Amino acid sequence: MNSVFEHNSIPGSLELAYLGDAVYDLYVRRELVKKGGRVQKMHREAISRVCARAQSEALGRIEADLTEVEAGVVRRARNAHQNPPKNADPADYHRATALEALIGYLYYTDPDRMDRLLKKALCQDTLEDKHEK
Numbered sequence: 001m002n003s004v005f006e007h008n009s010i011p012g013s014l015e016l017a018y019l020g021d022a023v024y025d026l027y028v029r030r031e032l033v034k035k036g037g038r039v040q041k042m043h044r045e046a047i048s049r050v051c052a053r054a055q056s057e058a059l060g061r062i063e064a065d066l067t068e069v070e071a072g073v074v075r076r077a078r079n080a081h082q083n084p085p086k087n088a089d090p091a092d093y094h095r096a097t098a099l100e101a102l103i104g105y106l107y108y109t110d111p112d113r114m115d116r117l118l119k120k121a122l123c124q125d126t127l128e129d130k131h132e133k
Helices: 013-035 039-050 052-065 068-078 090-109 111-121 124-132
Strands: none
Touching: 013 039, 013 068, 013 090, 013 111, 039 052, 052 068, 052 090, 052 111, 068 090, 090 111
16 A cells, blocks of 8 residues: 555554544534535534544444454554543543544545545434434
């Protein structure tokens, strides 16, 4: 595999999660804007989709579909040393970081796969149905 990274190695788990956090948030907001509606309602829905608990659940919906390499990215990020906020469940926070790292990794290596996994992770139909209520 040819590396897309300048230093020819995969960035650290928390670096990938840093990128994945932004990509995930943008993806959620893009899907909400596609459906239209009041901005305040879209904002509340976005917040409910990007919290640690929701991201942990999203990871659960795609874990069985991950390749060995992707599962390794998830495992390393989940086990990375970090201090969760006091208001977050530590297990959910670590799993959310793992999902964000996976998204960051796929953003660089396989954007089409990232898109397919995000659609499944976010249960696209649920995102649309909840937004329409």
